[in-house]
Amino acid sequence: MKLIIANKNYSTWSLRPWLLLKAHHIEFDEINVSLREDGLRQRLLQYSESAKMPVLHDEGLVIWDTLAICEYISEVYLAGKGWPIDAKQRAIARSITAEMHSGYGNIRNDLPMNIRAKRKVDISKEVQREIDYIDNLWAKCQQDGYLFGDYGIVDGFFTPVASRFNTYGIKLSSNAQIYADKLLTHPAMQEWSQAARLETETLPVDEAGVDV
Ligand SMILES: N[C@@H](CCC(=O)N[C@@H](CS)C(=O)NCC(=O)O)C(=O)O
16 A cells, blocks of 8 residues: 655645554555655656545555545544444544535635744634634543544544644643644654654745744
């Protein structure tokens, strides 16, 4: 199985399926493609017609969307354990994950993931509204585990958000901060972050704010 991913310092999409695989100790080969590479589109077209990352290749199958990749890993490699076992909890976890997949446009625009940086940005009221919404969700995290107990797809989807909050020094309620810290100190995220800090390329479009 091969996962094609972009720059670790910046690529929130790449991070999510990578975390799910690593957190569950599933073997895979990683192919790294820089978003600054010359001929990027041609290179990406070798992996999928979407010319986007992440892409998962598994026994001739090509999956080119983050959520679809995570669903596939959960179904084929984790016997469904990427989601909570209880159907009602699963429906909530899926709502939260889908919302992350398609929403939070203000956070996405104003607080790009930039793992190695510590920055200050002006927080608009639209961004603050999204932060407050997420804070409320995170504060419900179970004490002895992740959002729904075991580490699952939803937690991988929220990890880039926790990283953004860390970079831009976003203040959270104490319970939400406990969950954010759990995500950032998970061994899989630690491994990703260490690799991200060793990268030297800069993507100007994702460099927001001023150093603190
Ligand atoms: N909705 C897609 C988004 C993927 C995406 O936008 N990936 C970016 C990297 S983070 C990319 O491959 N960009 C390359 C390009 O647009 O040329 C997913 O969920 O996988």
